[in-house]
Amino acid sequence: MDTYLLLIVIALGAFALKTQDQRRRIALLGSHLQNYQIEHLMESLSDGYLRALDADDPVRREQVWGLMAAKEVDLNAQFQRLAADIGRVEPAAARVSTFPLAIPFADRLFPAASFPLREAFAIHARGIDRAIQNADGLDPKAKAFRLSAEMFLMQHTCHWFCRSKAVASARLLARHKTTYEQVLAAVSPDTRRAYLALIGKA
Template sequence: MDILILAILIATGTYMLNAKEQRKRIALLGSHLANYQIEKLMEALTDGYLRALGESTDERRQQIWSLLSTTEAQLTEQFSRFAADFAKEPEATTRVSRLAMAIPFAEKILPSFTFDMRKALAIHARGIAHVVQNTSHLAPKDRAFMMTAELFLMQHTCHWFCKSKTIATARMLARHQTPHEQLVASVSADTRKAYLTLIKGG
């Protein structure tokens, strides 16, 4: 019985500490995001892509692609500024545990098992800009697919920062029916290489 009580106390304490740390991270990220319309632009863009892909004529699809170019430019500019602003935060507040499950103070106890959120956001900013500029000369449909992957992977990183990798992956599956591995495989080669190097501790 004593062991059971001890286990319950440890589990409760761990949960409370995790919740406290996660609230701090959510507040930190939210304080930066509040200055931008990134989520609104993301939603408009992904909805627009689906609308364009659902059109039956090339003329109508091209009209929608053209209209979305403004949204893409706005999102690129705002996310780049957001990443630059977040980069000003001290490293002590931007470390992210690479462990699958959240462990209180993991970034302090196990610093070698963490990555820097500032660097992750910089990678995502470059990836988004790369696709918008279409330096790979992709067809509109392929570019929309890659851009969506870049945005969803960035969203996964934000959830990872706020909660844990496991929760971020579960949310991505629940909301978009997309495994983390598929997102990584679907972004640009430059994003994929930089992202994997970062999260694997390279």
């Protein structure tokens, strides 16, 4: 077998293994997400925040903020339960590789270069709860901005777990027109500090 053919075989094998690993991850996370309406609530909140910010009438704006408050409570309750569900997953089955690109089974081959999804979700759960409870006393616009960042970072973690950090960051930019770095800067200091410590960037 010549070198060129050998490289093709290796590349095809690596691609097959990567696909298998990613399908397992997607199935694992999807089996838990399917029990909730978290993505739908996130979309509703994002749309509602935009409507509130675009409203010229202060009364109408307050009405929209009020409608969003109920959805925030629902999102918080559902995500706390999801985080608890993920916390019961076998630890070895739910680790996130810190390599920027997808490498088949990298979390098992290089466990030191990975972090536990369950701890990431616990951080996101605390961040979302703090933002919704508005412990910092932010005005409605600032609160919406903070909560949006907390939600986007959580979504980034989901895509990172299922695919790779590079794919997660690209999807974040394409879907929300914001970068991973901007989202990190916009979450609460507590979330940012805990998150960076978890992924080894503290």
